Amino acid sequence: MSDVRALLVGRHVELGDGPYLERLDVVHAPWEERLRAWLDRLPRWESRRTRAFLRATNALEENVRQHDDDALRTGLAVATRQMHREGFSDRALAPAFALIREASRRALGMRHHDVQLLAGRALLRGRLAEMATGEGKTLAATLAICTAAASGAAVHVVTVNDYLAERDAEQNRPLFTLLGLSAGVVLQDMDVAKRRENYACDITYVSNKELTFDYLKDCIALGEASRTQQHLRELAGGRHGELPILRGLHIAIIDEADSVLIDEASTPLIISETLPDDLDPAIYTQSIALAKALRAGIDYVVGAHRDIWLTLAGKQAIRHATAGYGGLWQSPLWRDEFVQKALSAVHSFQRDQHYIIAEDKVQIVDESTGRVMPDRTWERGLHQMIESKEGCEATGQRRTLAQVTYQRFFGRYLLLCGMTGTAQEVAPEVKRCYDLSVTRIPTHKPSRRQRLVDRICRTSGERWHEVARRATEVAAAGRPVLVGTRSVEASEQLSELLVRDAIAHTVLNARQDKSEAEAVAQASQPGRITVATNMAGRGTDIKLGPEVEQAGGLHVILTEFHESARTDRQLFGRCARQGDPGSIESIVSIDDELFRRFASGAGRWLMRALIQRNRQSHRSLRWWAAYLQGRAERHYRKQRTETMRRDAEWMRALGFVGKTRK
Numbered sequence: 001m002s003d004v005r006a007l008l009v010g011r012h013v014e015l016g017d018g019p020y021l022e023r024l025d026v027v028h029a030p031w032e033e034r035l036r037a038w039l040d041r042l043p044r045w046e047s048r049r050t051r052a053f054l055r056a057t058n059a060l061e062e063n064v065r066q067h068d069d070d071a072l073r074t075g076l077a078v079a080t081r082q083m084h085r086e087g088f089s090d091r092a093l094a095p096a097f098a099l100i101r102e103a104s105r106r107a108l109g110m111r112h113h114d115v116q117l118l119a120g121r122a123l124l125r126g127r128l129a130e131m132a133t134g135e136g137k138t139l140a141a142t143l144a145i146c147t148a149a150a151s152g153a154a155v156h157v158v159t160v161n162d163y164l165a166e167r168d169a170e171q172n173r174p175l176f177t178l179l180g181l182s183a184g185v186v187l188q189d190m191d192v193a194k195r196r197e198n199y200a201c202d203i204t205y206v207s208n209k210e211l212t213f214d215y216l217k218d219c220i221a222l223g224e225a226s227r228t229q230q231h232l233r234e235l236a237g238g239r240h241g242e243l244p245i246l247r248g249l250h251i252a253i254i255d256e257a258d259s260v261l262i263d264e265a266s267t268p269l270i271i272s273e274t275l276p277d278d279l280d281p282a283i284y285t286q287s288i289a290l291a292k293a294l295r296a297g298i299d300y301v302v303g304a305h306r307d308i309w310l311t312l313a314g315k316q317a318i319r320h321a322t323a324g325y326g327g328l329w330q331s332p333l334w335r336d337e338f339v340q341k342a343l344s345a346v347h348s349f350q351r352d353q354h355y356i357i358a359e360d361k362v363q364i365v366d367e368s369t370g371r372v373m374p375d376r377t378w379e380r381g382l383h384q385m386i387e388s389k390e391g392c393e394a395t396g397q398r399r400t401l402a403q404v405t406y407q408r409f410f411g412r413y414l415l416l417c418g419m420t421g422t423a424q425e426v427a428p429e430v431k432r433c434y435d436l437s438v439t440r441i442p443t444h445k446p447s448r449r450q451r452l453v454d455r456i457c458r459t460s461g462e463r464w465h466e467v468a469r470r471a472t473e474v475a476a477a478g479r480p481v482l483v484g485t486r487s488v489e490a491s492e493q494l495s496e497l498l499v500r501d502a503i504a505h506t507v508l509n510a511r512q513d514k515s516e517a518e519a520v521a522q523a524s525q526p527g528r529i530t531v532a533t534n535m536a537g538r539g540t541d542i543k544l545g546p547e548v549e550q551a552g553g554l555h556v557i558l559t560e561f562h563e564s565a566r567t568d569r570q571l572f573g574r575c576a577r578q579g580d581p582g583s584i585e586s587i588v589s590i591d592d593e594l595f596r597r598f599a600s601g602a603g604r605w606l607m608r609a610l611i612q613r614n615r616q617s618h619r620s621l622r623w624w625a626a627y628l629q630g631r632a633e634r635h636y637r638k639q640r641t642e643t644m645r646r647d648a649e650w651m652r653a654l655g656f657v658g659k660t661r662k
């Protein structure tokens with residue numbers, strides 16, 4: 001462990017926040033000039049150091065090219081010794097980065113751009129590197145990954161799903177092998193022994209959920225002692241019997257950091273056990289029947305954020321309806337609780353949007369990633385209510401064995417850093433909760449992404465017709481089209497329309513996730529229409545051929561604004577990557593969830609009036625959507641603060657009053 005400590009000696013050399021560049025993606029100039037302009041805007045001392053760092057790394061390039069593979073490995077070991085003395089200083093990083101860049105050129109056929117060197121350096125300084133979508137974060141991260149792993153630290157590369165973990169590990173494996181580093185991947189269906197083996201590698205690619213659950217499993221297995229990473233590390237040394245699954249929390253490099261650290265951080269991760277359900281299953285069916293009989297606005301009120309309350313009239317109606325029932329129905333507290341849960345199950349959680357039914361089970365769909373979370377359940381009887389609503393067999397209620405929030409878990413790493421294309425809006429929260437500052441990295445080439453005018457339709461049905469028409473029109477010009485939908489249901493609705501009109505297309509959603517790699521590979525074919533949920537959002541790399549580039553590149557259609565503008569930008573980021581051509585447009589409907597939940601009545605009325613005057617593409621639409629997305633972000637931020645408060649209470653209840661931050 002002392003190696004890791006030594007490695008981090010240099011961490012106190014922190015940079016101040018560089019000035020943010022405005023709209024980096026529309027600056028048109030050769031990349032050297034733009035990089036120079038970016039450097040000029042840094043504080044003078046920082047600019048000098050950064051230029052010196054780039055100069056030193058580039059100057060070594062010719063030299064390292066003369067060496068064979070063995071010499072590259074030896075060179076990295078020598079650079080590592082320097083790091084053990086002075087931490088991740090620029091002096092130590094320059095030779096390490098030059099060697100890794102050369103190794104990458106040989107093993108992967110890709111040479112890191114200068115801006116990628118800056119991203120790698122920012123990561124090792126414990127920062128969040130903001131690189132525009134498609135700028136090559138996967139490759140940029142290898143600089144930090146190889147440097148940290150060579151110095152003896154356990155490096156966890158955290159991705160948002162198994163598909164990306166496996167893809168990135170396999171893509172970079174030739175580079176790791178050339179440098180003599182071992183790399184493992186932890187996937188959902190692996191057993192404990194296999195997981196331990198993969199965590200024992202120098203580098204481990206793993207999704208945020210798998211990693212956190214493995215940590216919780218260690219906490220349960222090791223009991224009280226494991227609650228501090230100190231003990232975890234001692235145990236990893238084998239002094240206390242069986243080894244934990246993880247070998248310690250040394251360095252975490254989080255890809256799509258805003259998704260992991262912010263979007264997914266509103267609920268804690270919980271490991272629970274199923275209790276023998278002492279509730280009569282009839283209670284669930286009775287509650288659902290009662291809830292369906294209640295009248296909206298009279299017996300219950302639905303809030304703007306899917307919250308539901310029973311009114312006095314509603315409570316009385318239930319009392320009358322359950323007069324003949326026995327047991328818990330005689331308690332007003334239980335009675336109201338059951339029916340309120342049932343109302344949520346009926347009205348707030350929709351099939352094919354919030355969950356799907358697969359193998360006769362209710363399986364939650366994570367909206368931000370579009371993926372099924374098979375092991376997750378809703379808490380406090382809600383899951384059982386939904387099962388009853390759908391006629392599935394009710395699973396037992398669950399009791400919490402261990403829980404952790406991302407805020408607490410990631411705060412335990414010795415060095416935490418991350419990358420994303422969309423950090424801007426959440427920078428203050430990331431700083432407050434994780435002590436991570438954002439460094440914005442300029443693009444290598446100017447962006448050629450073209451944003452067409454946004455349009456809004458009067459009804460959802462009208463929107464689907466318009467989307468189908470546009471997709472067909474663009475595809476007919478030989479360009480591939482990616483249509484992004486918010487739910488499984490929406491993707492299937494559009495697909496039905498396309499089938500009816502005999503238009504060839506591919507669907508990628510939580511129900512068809514087996515063919516993900518194939519669907520992504522095909523999405524770049526000329527004239528191919530791909531209808532996808534957010535599964536094709538973050539991280540998906542659609543590589544274009546020369547024919548498609550000439551036709552104008554990939555066209556992306558957004559069919560509904562998300563509550564987070566970052567998710568929209570991630571979808572847009574599937575096209576026009578690495579300086580390719582590409583275009584984006586939004587075709588939405590006034591019935592969409594963002595407008596229903598967050599817009600005022602007056603706002604919706606005004607927008608309808610504009611649509612009626614045939615001004616479907618009024619420019620206030622973009623402004624309005626951005627304003628509502630700001631409101632939605634604030635709402636979810638409050639939810640996350642509440643999660644952190646509850647987590648602190650849970651820790652206090654366990655009698656643990658230790659620090660949760662590094």
Ligand SMILES: Nc1ncnc2c1ncn2[C@@H]1O[C@H](COP(=O)(O)OP(=O)(O)OP(=O)(O)O)[C@@H](O)[C@H]1O
Nearest residue numbers: 110111112113133134135136137138139421539541
């Ligand atoms: N230095 C480089 N030289 C050549 N190609 C590169 C280089 N860096 C990245 N690429 C290519 O650019 C494409 C985009 O890379 P990648 O998917 O890592 O981008 P990203 O920034 O992670 O995107 P997203 O934000 O969507 O996750 C890939 O096809 C990758 O091979």
